[in-house]
Amino acid sequence: AQSVAQPEDQVNVAEGNPLTVKCTYSVSGNPYLFWYVQYPNRGLQFLLKYITGDNLVKGSYGFEAEFNKSQTSFHLKKPSALVSDSALYFCAVRDWGLNAGNMLTFGGGTRLMVKP
Amino acid sequence: DAGITQSPRHKVTETGTPVTLRCHQTENHRYMYWYRQDPGHGLRLIHYSYGVKDTDKGEVSDGYSVSRSKTEDFLLTLESATSSQTSVYFCAISESGGGYTFGSGTRLTVV
Numbered sequence: 001a002q003s004v005a006q007p008e009d010q011v012n013v014a015e016g017n018p019l020t021v022k023c024t025y026s027v028s029g030n031p032y033l034f035w036y037v038q039y040p041n042r043g044l045q046f047l048l049k050y051i052t053g054d055n056l057v058k059g060s061y062g063f064e065a066e067f068n069k070s071q072t073s074f075h076l077k078k079p080s081a082l083v084s085d086s087a088l089y090f091c092a093v094r095d096w097g098l099n100a101g102n103m104l105t106f107g108g109g110t111r112l113m114v115k116p
Numbered sequence: 117d118a119g120i121t122q123s124p125r126h127k128v129t130e131t132g133t134p135v136t137l138r139c140h141q142t143e144n145h146r147y148m149y150w151y152r153q154d155p156g157h158g159l160r161l162i163h164y165s166y167g168v169k170d171t172d173k174g175e176v177s178d179g180y181s182v183s184r185s186k187t188e189d190f191l192l193t194l195e196s197a198t199s200s201q202t203s204v205y206f207c208a209i210s211e212s213g214g215g216y217t218f219g220s221g222t223r224l225t226v227v
Binding site: 032034036041042043044045046049090092102103104106107108109 | 146147149151156157158159161164166174206208210211214215216217218219220221
């Protein structure tokens with residue numbers, strides 16, 4: 001079985017400061033990892049993904065994420081937060097080998113609040 | 117979102133009535149999914165499809181059924197709506213090995 005944990009329900013950060021949104025995962029095989037963002041009254045939008053290769057992946061809106069296999073983590077980061085980054089963030093995982101339905105498992109979500 | 121639309125966007129219905137939500141894609145993707153989003157629970161998979169007439173249950177399938185008679189349409193039916201099915205429903209599509217593209221959601225209220 002695959003699972004995702006986002007240990008923080010909410011992260012508060014001041015505009016201009018760096019931000020981190022945490023994610024840990026569990027899969028049987030090799031993971032596909034994803035971050036999505038949801039703005040109010042909208043669907044989820046893709047931010048970035050890790051499949052193989054460089055452990056630091058860059059995505060939309062200046063976000064990046066670091067894959068750490070030994071810690072089974074995939075934390076989302078941004079060097080300088082903007083008020084407009086305030087939204088709900090979801091981490092998701094898919095197991096390469098055992099997932100005939102191509103299904104992603106999502107974490108519970110972390111609300112990011114960036115204050116001016 | 118480009119390539120995937122959900123209808124209706126909002127619906128209020130009475131307890132015990134049947135309700136059908138529609139997801140339509142123009143991407144010709146093989147996989148389609150229905151999720152519900154509730155506070156404190158994130159996204160939970162209801163049903164998914166891996167081809168025409170090929171569907172399977174997800175984590176929270178009780179009280180829901182689905183049908184996929186053609187590639188582009190995936191219907192979610194609540195046979196007899198209950199208040200516990202008040203939620204925001206999202207459809208998603210994907211190709212093998214890829215991530216998801218989500219629809220804009222349907223806000224369903226059962227009174």
